[in-house]
Amino acid sequence: MLAIKFFGKFRHVIRLFIYCFFSDEHYPYSIHNCTNAYTKNNQVPVCPLCNIPIPIQRGQLPDLTVSNHIDSDCQSDPAKQKRKVFTNKCSFKSCKTKEVIPIICDECTYNYCLKHRHTTDHNCEGKLAAMRKRNLLLQSDDEALARALALSMQDTGMQGKLKQEELDLALARQLQASESQTAVVGGSRQNRDRCNVS
Numbered sequence: 001m002l003a004i005k006f007f008g009k010f011r012h013v014i015r016l017f018i019y020c021f022f023s024d025e026h027y028p029y030s031i032h033n034c035t036n037a038y039t040k041n042n043q044v045p046v047c048p049l050c051n052i053p054i055p056i057q058r059g060q061l062p063d064l065t066v067s068n069h070i071d072s073d074c075q076s077d078p079a080k081q082k083r084k085v086f087t088n089k090c091s092f093k094s095c096k097t098k099e100v101i102p103i104i105c106d107e108c109t110y111n112y113c114l115k116h117r118h119t120t121d122h123n124c125e126g127k128l129a130a131m132r133k134r135n136l137l138l139q140s141d142d143e144a145l146a147r148a149l150a151l152s153m154q155d156t157g158m159q160g161k162l163k164q165e166e167l168d169l170a171l172a173r174q175l176q177a178s179e180s181q182t183a184v185v186g187g188s189r190q191n192r193d194r195c196n197v198s
Contacts, residue, residue, distance in 0.1 A: 043062075044056070045062040045065065045066050047066060047069055047070065047074055047076075048066075049070060049074055049076035049078055050074050050075055050076040052074075052075075054066055054069050088100070088101065088102045088103070088111050089111065090111065090112050090113035090115075090116055091110035091111050091112055091122070092112055092113070092116040092121075092122045095113060095115070095116060097113035097114075097115065098113075099113050099114065103117045105117070105119065105122065105124055107119055107124045107125075107126050107127060107130070108124050108125060108126060108127065108129070108130035109127070109130060110122075110130065
């Protein structure tokens with residue numbers, strides 16, 4: 001630091017020295033490489049995109065904090081565009097590919113990657129199945145339980161009908177088999193009666 005004193009027409013420049021409290025050397029941290037200089041560094045980093053000061057904790061690296069801010073909280077246009085590049089995730093099970101543009105199936109209206117864009121590639125179930133899946137996702141737990149109970153009741157009713165139909169079919173086959181056996185046995189007797197022995 002400099003202190004200027006005026007004595008008449010002459011100026012006298014006097015150097016004042018400030019001492020570091022951590023070490024007994026002179027003030028500027030950069031000159032004497034003070035090992036405790038980082039504890040007195042109270043600078044707040046500023047985002048280069050949105051010019052907003054970013055608060056950091058003591059001992060935290062400002063570069064990482066600014067990078068995290070740009071990736072998640074920054075409100076500038078370049079940061080928002082950077083975040084939204086790959087937002088179109090493939091809906092195919094176990095595929096984690098993200099595309100720049102959305103590729104939506106005409107049948108089920110789900111978004112897919114280039115590998116699964118055709119209906120045969122993603123086992124497309126069609127519009128009705130897609131609507132059912134969406135409705136199931138939108139239902140509450142109570143509604144889902146009621147729907148599952150109704151479906152299970154319908155399944156048991158259908159199984160009863162199927163069992164009755166299977167029994168009727170088996171009975172019809174047995175009747176047909178027994179009639180064909182009697183026809184064969186009766187036909188052989190008629191042929192025996194017609195035979196001429198010479």
